[in-house]
Amino acid sequence: MAALISSATATNQDMVVAIDEMQKANYFTFVMLINMAPSHLIESNTTFLMPNDRILSQTDVAPTSVADFLLRHSIPSPLLIDHLQHFPTGSMIPTSKSGFFLQVTNQGRRQFFLNNVRIISPNICTQGSSIRCHGVDGVLQPTTMTPQPNVPLPPSSTTCPKPTIAPEASAPLPAPSPPLSADDLSPVPPPSDVSLPKSSSPDTRSKWGVVNLVVMVVFMLSMGKSWLLM
Numbered sequence: 588m589a590a591l592i593s594s595a596t597a598t599n600q601d602m603v604v605a606i607d608e609m610q611k612a613n614y615f616t617f618v619m620l621i622n623m624a625p626s627h628l629i630e631s632n633t634t635f636l637m638p639n640d641r642i643l644s645q646t647d648v649a650p651t652s653v654a655d656f657l658l659r660h661s662i663p664s665p666l667l668i669d670h671l672q673h674f675p676t677g678s679m680i681p682t683s684k685s686g687f688f689l690q691v692t693n694q695g696r697r698q699f700f701l702n703n704v705r706i707i708s709p710n711i712c713t714q715g716s717s718i719r720c721h722g723v724d725g726v727l728q729p730t731t732m733t734p735q736p737n738v739p740l741p742p743s744s745t746t747c748p749k750p751t752i753a754p755e756a757s758a759p760l761p762a763p764s765p766p767l768s769a770d771d772l773s774p775v776p777p778p779s780d781v782s783l784p785k786s787s788s789p790d791t792r793s794k795w796g797v798v799n800l801v802v803m804v805v806f807m808l809s810m811g812k813s814w815l816l817m
Contacts (some may be wrong), residue, residue, distance in 0.1 A: 605714075612711045635661050638723055668710055682700060704727055
């Protein structure tokens with residue numbers, strides 16, 4: 588029983604020291620939220636992630652959601668920024684709210700992100716033995732994130748065997764033409780269907796014979812008449 592009282596006293600003392608450090612750093616609104624929460628909510632060994640007064644003045648935190656807000660903005664372990672920097676990018680840190688995790692993006696001390704916020708004022712609370720706090724540049728989004736199991740990555744293109752592609756069969760080349768002979772160079776005979784001009788038909792020849800005969804008779808008659816006149 589005495590140990591429990593001593594532990595509670597130490598926790599309360601650490602909280603008093605931490606609140607004093609928060610106020611000196613002008614985090615008055617966050618201190619107000621701590622004072623609104625049930626006394627048993629804040630336990631020892633806690634790290635707070637604190638938005639500043641300007642950010643919280645633009646955030647709607649209903650009295651019934653104060654406890655949920657503080658649990659989402661606290662880690663159940665006292666961690667200085669030097670401790671946090673040991674978490675590599677992609678690490679998942681559990682918060683005091685069950686099922687709510689913080690995903691780490693570690694790009695150095697000045698670029699250390701947890702979910703959607705960046706730590707801009709590290710190590711504000713350092714005097715107590717069990718409470719740590721850091722200033723952040725926003726309100727953590729209420730998105731439940733669960734850690735994913737290690738899934739083996741697919742083999743990279745450098746190790747994955749490439750599929751064998753059969754070369755396309757090329758079309759056969761045409762056979763070379765045979766050499767020309769002397770016969771191939773002889774004149775080509777005319778086509779058989781080309782007809783030569785036909786001679787005059789027998790009927791035409793008979794008509795010309797009759798005409799010639801008449802001309803001869805007329806000539807002879809004229810010559811005989813000339814002889815009679817002489």
